[in-house]
Amino acid sequence: MEESHRNVQAVGRNKPPGSLKVHSLSSLVINYLTVLLTSYWNSFIIWLSERCEQNTWFNWRPTSKMQLSGIEHKIFQCIKTKMESLFVPIRNNECQIRTIVLNRHLEKMPLVMVHGMGGGVGMWVLNLDSLAEQRPIYAFDVLGFGRSSRPRFSNDSTEAESQFVDSIEEWREKMHLNRFILLGHSLGSFLATSYAIRHPERVHHLIAVEPWGFPEKPSNASTQHLSYWARAIITMARPFNPFAAVRAAGPWGPGLVKKFRSDLQQRFSKLFEDDTILNYLYHCNAQTPSGESAFRTMTIPFGWAKNPMILRITDLNKSIPMTLIYGSRSWITSHTGQEVKFLRPDSYVDVQIIQGAGHHVYADRCDDFNELITEVCSFADQDKGQDSE
Numbered sequence: 001m002e003e004s005h006r007n008v009q010a011v012g013r014n015k016p017p018g019s020l021k022v023h024s025l026s027s028l029v030i031n032y033l034t035v036l037l038t039s040y041w042n043s044f045i046i047w048l049s050e051r052c053e054q055n056t057w058f059n060w061r062p063t064s065k066m067q068l069s070g071i072e073h074k075i076f077q078c079i080k081t082k083m084e085s086l087f088v089p090i091r092n093n094e095c096q097i098r099t100i101v102l103n104r105h106l107e108k109m110p111l112v113m114v115h116g117m118g119g120g121v122g123m124w125v126l127n128l129d130s131l132a133e134q135r136p137i138y139a140f141d142v143l144g145f146g147r148s149s150r151p152r153f154s155n156d157s158t159e160a161e162s163q164f165v166d167s168i169e170e171w172r173e174k175m176h177l178n179r180f181i182l183l184g185h186s187l188g189s190f191l192a193t194s195y196a197i198r199h200p201e202r203v204h205h206l207i208a209v210e211p212w213g214f215p216e217k218p219s220n221a222s223t224q225h226l227s228y229w230a231r232a233i234i235t236m237a238r239p240f241n242p243f244a245a246v247r248a249a250g251p252w253g254p255g256l257v258k259k260f261r262s263d264l265q266q267r268f269s270k271l272f273e274d275d276t277i278l279n280y281l282y283h284c285n286a287q288t289p290s291g292e293s294a295f296r297t298m299t300i301p302f303g304w305a306k307n308p309m310i311l312r313i314t315d316l317n318k319s320i321p322m323t324l325i326y327g328s329r330s331w332i333t334s335h336t337g338q339e340v341k342f343l344r345p346d347s348y349v350d351v352q353i354i355q356g357a358g359h360h361v362y363a364d365r366c367d368d369f370n371e372l373i374t375e376v377c378s379f380a381d382q383d384k385g386q387d388s389e
Contacts, residue, residue: 062251063286068147071280075122076100078271081132087147088140090170095149097171098141102128108135109181109204109381111373114168115139116186117212117295118243120146120284125271127362130370135377138175142191143167144291146284153294157306160294165195172202181380183207183373185362186332187295190214193309193316200317205380207373209325210359213298213305214313214336243285243292257282267363313340321348321383323376327357327364350376 076083081103087096100121111131115123121139131137141148143164153160168191182203184192189211196203208214246253257278258265268277285292300306316322322344324337337351352372357364 061247061253061286063253063283065147065287068280068283068287071276071283072120072122072147074276075125075280078125079128081129083128088171088174090143090167090174091151095143095151095167097143097149097167098147099171099175100128100137100139102132102137104136106134106136109179109377110136110138110177111181111183111377112177113137113139114142114182114184114188114192115145116184116188116210118145118281118285118292119185120280122146122277122280122284124362126268126366127370127373131373131377134374138177138180140171142188142291144294150288150290153290153297155297157298160297161191161194161307164191164291164294165198168195169199169202172199178202179204181205181207181377183209184211185209186212186359190305190309193313196317196320197312197315200320203320205376205383206316206320206322207325207376208322210327210330210332210361211309211324211336212303212332214309214340215304216308216310217300217304243289246282246285247289253286254279254282264360264363267360310336310339310343313343316344316347318344318347321350321380323350323352325352325354325361325369325372327359327361328353328355329357329364330359330361332359 076085079102084101084104086099086101088099089096098121113121113124113127115121120141124139128137128139144150144153153163179202182192182196182205184190184207186209189208190213192206193208193211196206246256249256254275258275261278261281264281265272265275265278298306322340324334324340326332326334326337334351334353337349341349341351354361354365354368354372357368362369
């Protein structure tokens with residue numbers, strides 16, 4: 001394999017001098033045009049985004065807050081456990097956090113659940129009844145997502161992350177929660193860990209499910225192998241938010257979600273035979289891209305965190321136990337979990353892999369997931385060493 005690698009490199013070096021000059025000149029011209037076009041394109045995208053959000057003449061997306069509320073209500077009809085549904089005011093009543101609470105009266109340590117990118121509390125529908133059997137469950141739409149308020153976030157990645165964390169802490173204060181088990185999925189894991197670093201006295205046990213934003217971007221994660229035109233297209237697409245295509249598609253947006261996320265419909269088929277979960281996903285992401293824009297601010301191409309959590313994991317209080325859960329078939333690997341374990345030698349760190357599950361492990365193998373989370377929470381109940389209040 002090493003000899004083959006050297007041969008490839010050698011072929012790349014043995015080009016006629018003339019072809020190198022022509023290639024270099026072409027590269028300069030194309031790079032210049034790419035930068036120029038990207039500049040104009042970015043300006044156009046900013047203008048277009050403002051028109052889309054501010055003017056009714058471009059308001060052709062078949063979505064509304066009422067429709068999102070209706071589809072969420074349909075999802076919650078599947079929940080058998082007694083559930084409270086409320087909006088928690090934060091930021092001097094300027095914003096609200098959509099919240100659900102199950103079995104508030106139970107005495108065991110509460111479990112707080114933080115959903116991932118583009119999701120909402122409805123995505124936990126396969127888990128809530130099972131997890132609420134023994135303890136109170138609190139779940140909320142992250143600020144900027146779902147039915148929570150969608151304010152404008154900072155364009156600075158560190159500040160945007162702080163705004164997320166601050167909203168969670170203010171929500172906690174309003175909910176009068178003292179200590180709890182904190183679970184996050186994907187982006188929710190990133191935010192939950194950031195919260196635990198800043199507010200360790202509140203987190204009894206941290207559960208990171210398919211944690212996004214932990215590893216550093218690999219040095220070989222580049223687009224140099226792509227053609228110049230492919231790189232130009234990718235560069236010009238950067239101003240877009242992740243779900244911009246869904247909104248830009250207008251009346252064809254729901255069909256776009258069904259075409260590219262039909263896998264989600266299958267995952268929730270035990271509860272819904274129709275497009276309920278896909279419609280929920282559409283209405284969650286067809287509205288003002290607030291949290292979505294903040295997510296883009298916190299990333300670098302292509303989907304890596306600007307401020308990787310692995311570089312800060314040693315700032316997490318040593319007394320906080322941590323469980324990391326991965327799906328065996330996910331694009332997020334468990335290698336970072338092992339690295340977390342190495343970096344926290346004096347702390348409890350457990351890495352679990354659920355076989356046959358992808359990134360949406362809570363839905364792919366919901367029974368296995370629910371059983372594992374119940375076990376982790378039971379373990380946390382027995383760990384009274386860090387309780388100081």
